Amino acid sequence: MSHPTTEKATEFANLDPKTLALEVNVRKDAGLTPAFIASIREHGVLVPILVQRSDTGQLLVRAGQRRTLAAIEAGRATIPARIVNGGDDEARRIIEQVVENDQRSKLIEADRATGFQQLALLGVPAASIAKKTGHTKETVNTALAVGKSRVAVAAQGKYDLTLDQAATIAEFDALGDREAVKELTVTAVKDPGQFAHTAQRLRDERERAAKKAAIVTSLTDAGVRVIPVPAHDDKSVKVLGDLTDANGTVLTAENHKGCPGHAACVRTSYGSEPYVAAFVCDAWKQNKHKTLRTSSSGDPMDADAVARAKAERAEVIANNSAWRSSQTVRRQFLAEFAQRKTAPKDAVAFVATALVADAGIIEKAANSGHSLAAEWLGVGGTYGGRDKIRALIAKASPARAQHIALVVVLAAIEDRTGVHTWRRAGTEANYLSALEAWGYDLAPVEQIARGPKPTPKTATAKTNSATTAKAGNTKPAPKTTTKSVTKQTAAA
Secondary structure (H helix, E strand, C coil), X not given: CCCCCCCCCEEEEEXXXXXXXXXXXXXXXXXXXXXXXXXHHHHCCCCCEEEEECCXXXXXXXXXXXXXXXXXXXXXXXXXXXXXXXXXXXXXXXXXXXXXXHHCCCCCHHHHHHHHHHHHHCCCCHHHHHHHHCCCHHHHHHHHHHHXXXXXXXXXXXXXXXXXXXXXXXXXXXXXXHHHHHHHHHHHHHCHHHHHHHHHHHHHHHHHHHHHHHHHHHHHHCCCCECCCCCCCCCCCEEHHHEECCCCCECCCCCCCCCCCEEEEEEXXXXXXXXXXXXXXXXXXXCCCEECCECCCCCECCHHHHHHHHHHHHHHHHHHHHHHHHHHHHHHHHHHHCCCCCCCCCHHHHHHHHHHHCHHHHHHHHHCCCHHHHHHCCCCCCCCHHHHHHHHHHHCCHHHHHHHHHHHHHHHHXXXXXXXXXXXXXCCHHHHXXXXXXXXXXXXXXXXXXXXXXXXXXXHHHHCHHHHHHHCCCCCCCCCCCCCCCCCCCCC
């Protein structure tokens, strides 16, 4: 005895997408991106759509609306389909659509990168991979760079890191810097908003270490004995400028060369270079040198005053270094921000406020041709920044023109910032708060310059709910007392 089956009769066929009827879909937006249409044009529809033949013979698309519409846009003559027979069952149709869409999950970046790497191993050039998969060549090359680091591949797969995060880990892995790889991985997982700042700080620290090593090599090659930077309470070592010989002549690197205590240490600097060679004598008492260490009033400085002065110097050096690192990350964000087609909703108020409060610095930027703004807008050059920006505005839509105006103002304000900015808490509160609201994660030293995080007004919170959501996750700013934001010390 046979039993009736609940399964519908099924057949497979290649159908003309223009002949198919589209039902109401659970997806409100078909999501027909240029990249998706290009992929369908290049490869066709790879996964058959689900079509139901009604009692009247009409073919209805139950699952695959996006693929069908893309095939029509791409000019495909036919697409593969699985055809089932049956009546109009609205509930079943919706269930099938939901299940079909839920089961189709987007590739995570680690899977996509693995795919690119496998294609490269098969001999497919990066340009071909980019064209056939609808991704940029830059993205493909980044994925291939990640593939060269087993550590980066493992971290991306385990923690679902972004491609850029994995590429940065691969960068430091190639240098053999295990501690940096560990710190970056932890930051990517626990505090991803600070990842770019951490990476830049590590790059800058590596660069500073190389410069320090170069100074040490130069001193050693010149026959100068190099000693560690003495502790602040080490009275056995004195800087030559604080010493005189028995006749009262201030000692210098030149006139002190013959002394058995002649040496140098490499210490951190206030200036643009991170390190400077300091010539010292570590046997000044034995060689009958005299000390000149006095305060500005001419009185000898007590031990506590010396310690406070050195602690303040260490704080300045550390925060100056942190500011330079954050500036690199911030300006990269602003350069990408400048390429947007529309400005944030509250941009008009920001620009209007700047025109009133910061007219002087905008005029200063204009006198220099708005060079920083021109650079961010992609029209930078030695001369003619204003004319090039004016030409951009002439061709821009009203929304884009408004955004260009915002970029010009932001560049003018950014140009006045520097290592001095963090020393006065809140000195750039409006500027840095705006960047934070527009998606930029402030580094701790930038939070000092911003000051206490402002509480948004109700109206502002409503109009900017989308842009402030991310900023709301930012950690509280440090106290306005200027405390060092890195672990550097004067003896680094």
